[in-house]
Amino acid sequence: MDPQTDSQAADGGRVLIDHAHEGHFGARLRAAREARGYTIEACGQALRLPVRLIRQLEAGEYGGIDYQVYLSGYLTKYGRHVGVDEEAIQAELARLAPRQRQPDLVVTGxxxxxxxxxxxxxxxxxxxxxxxxxxxxxxxxxVRGTLDRDMPRLAPLDASPVAQQDAPATSSTSAAAVASATQPQAATPAETRPEDQQPVLASMAMFPPLDHSAARTPLATSAAAPAAAATGQGGHELTLNLPSASWVEVTDATGQRLEYGILPAGTQKSYHSDSTLDVRIGNAGGAQATLDGQAVQLDGFRRANVARFRVDIRDGKAAPVSY
Incomplete structure (x- = not known):
């Protein structure tokens, strides 16, 4: 009778590990291999198992094999290869079953x-x-830096010097001047805020984001300068008649500015030249221009209340053209 069966009968059917017979099945494996004439190296090559592992199985040294599932597979595969009975293999596996270690439970919160x-x-x-x-x-x-850098500044076409130049023209008698002198307190507020009465239009030039009062200084200076009746020399004449204050820029072919600034209302000025002239007129709603005595239709050159044209001279004749 098999010792494994005796141990189970004596202990009421419990499976026990018989350490005294651990090498018994390994000896049967070795005897079966030698009976067939196999070498350990040949068995390892046929089963694709390491020679060291086969030696452990024959010696009954199962301690180097970590898991029961691997040990059961090795014993079954090697036992069938050398011709050991299937019952003996299953009996050895049953004896080794208690050796399997259950995984530890890990408590997680x-x-x-x-x-x-x-x-x-x-x-x-x-x-x-x-x-x-x-x-x-x-x-x-x-965004703020882009707006401050790119937006054109709005400047009035009329400045305080121009308003002061128009003030004497509106006075018809010396009695009105005396009356204004007798009431200095009432006249002072009207003179300190002339910009409230002036039309506000966008300047055609781009200004840096500087102080508004400092930016207006060149315009006021140019407007305060007395306008001459004629400017430049040449055989062709361009005349501008401005019923209202307008911003005017006239540039010759060399890039020199013949006019640049705000001209007061009622200005009539002529420009003489033998070469091309570039003309820009702001607040051009009521402005009039003549070229060598011929009227120039500013409506065809006006955009957003700004007239812009070029005096082109060809074959001795001057004509306004767009540019």
Whole structure:
């Protein structure tokens, strides 16, 4: 009778490990291999197992094999190869079954759903706030800098010196001057704010974002200068008649400016030249221009209340053209 069966009968059917017979099945494996004339190397090559592992199986040294499933596979495969009975193989596997180690249970703590949601949304909100703190100031600075640099400044076409030049023309008698002198307090507020009565139009030139009072200084200076009746020399004559204050720029072919500034209302001025002239007139709604005595239709050259044309001279004749 097999010792394994005796041990089970004596202990009420419990499976015990008989350390005294651990080498018994290994000896049967070795005897079966030698009976067939196999070498350990030939068996290892046929079964694709290491020679060291086959030696451990024949010696009954199972301690180097970590898991029971591997040990059962090795014993079954090697026993069938050398011709050991299937019953003997199963008996050895049953004897070794208690050697299998159950995996240890690991206790893990759970997280409540509310805490999970809180941590999730707090993290997302933190990223959103940090992104807003970094991006919003950069966008604001970029947009503000672009607007200050690119937007044209609005400047009145009339300045205080021009308004002061028109004031004597409106006075018809010396009695009105005496009356204004007797009431200095009433006249002072009207003179300190002449810009409130002037039309505000966009200048055709781009100005840097400087102080408005400093930017107006060149315009006021040019407007305060007395306008001459004629400017330049040449056989062709361009005459401008301005019923209202207008911003005027006249440039010759060399790039020299014959006129650049605000001319007061009622100005009539002529420009003489034998070469091309570039003309720009702001507030051109009522302005009139003649070229060598011929009227120039400014409506065809006007855009957004600004007339812009070029005096082109060909074959001794001057004619206005667009540019």
């Amino acid at each position: 759970g997280v409540s759903h509310s805490r999970y949601l809180l941590e999730r949304y707090v993290t997302a909100a933190t990223y959103v706030v940090l992104t807003a703190i970094i991006v919003v100031p950069m966008v604001w600075l970029g």
